[in-house]
Amino acid sequence: MEIVVRAAAEYELHAAATVLAEAFAEDPVLAEIRPARSGEDRLAVLGRLFAALIRAVPRGSRDVDVAVARDRVVGTAFWQAPLPHRGGLWxxxxxxxxxxxxxxxxxxxxxxxxxxxxxxxxxxAPHWYLAEIGVSEAVRGQGVGGLLLEHALDRVDRRRQGAYLESSTSQNRRLYRRHGFADGAPLTGFTSAAPVSMWRPAVDQAVGPRPA
Structure with missing residues (x-):
């Protein structure tokens, strides 16, 4: 199955948010912020949440990439540009x-x-922030997350800027390390989650390629 990674069109933001909802349905950090409620359609609720979070960042200050298979969005990565975000408050x-x-x-x-x-x-330091990345269950284990990261990090490297994220699982941290991120300090103050900060410094393309 061919998977294409590209920038999301505006009309695809709903599908992109739905993928994130599926990927984060059991996330411990999100569970602290928005616990599940009896009888609700949690995927629909979280889809609305992620759509609002994406749109809360101005268009010029966000990059939303999608992985598409057979015209269906199966992966999403939501990046925020270096601060400040012009028009961010509005x-x-x-x-x-x-x-x-x-x-x-x-x-x-x-x-x-x-x-x-x-x-x-x-x-x-100025950096691109990976706010969210997620993959549909149907294509997990097929390298879609890596494709999304490679697509965005090539863009970040062309801009010669750093990249930053937080990760709540050791499995995800292994993926990020393969793409040049290094573990930073744990983030404290969470009840049932233990996210770790991860930093990828800017690459000087005059010296060498992006680290593998």
């Missing part, structure tokens, strides 16, 4: 009603607390 404000509907007031406050904690751990 983009976020426009998503507040949807975020409140999904998270509730208490969940929104928990989310803000976690986000602030995570933002404080980010490096001072």
């Amino acid at each position: 983009a976020f404000v426009r998503q507040v009603p949807e975020l409140v509907r999904v998270l509730g007031i208490a969940g929104g406050l928990r989310a803000l607390s976690h986000l602030r904690r995570m933002e404080r751990a980010r490096p001072a």
Whole structure:
């Protein structure tokens, strides 16, 4: 099955968010922010959440890549450009009603607390931030996550900038290390999750290629 990785079209953001919802349905950090509720369609709820989070970043300050197989989105990577984001406050404000509907007031406050904690751990150097990456269950284990990373990191390297992410699982960290990320400090303050920061420095293309 051929898988093509490319930039997402605006009309594909819903499908991209749905893939992230499937991938993060059991994520421990997300479970702390938005616990499952009895009788709800959790994938639909999380899809709305991820769609709002993507749109909370201005178009010019985000890159959303999709992996497509047979015209179906099967993988998504959501990157944020180096700060500051021009128009970022207005983009976020426009998503507040949807975020409140999904998270509730208490969940929104928990989310803000976690986000602030995570933002404080980010490096001072300009960098692209991998906010979310996920792959549909139907294609897991087929290298789709690696294809998404390679696609974005080639772009980051052309810009000669660093890249940063947080990872909650040792399995994912092995993938990120293969693409040049190194483990940083653990992020504290979570009840049932133990995310670790990971940093990939800017590559000087005049000296050599991107690390494998």
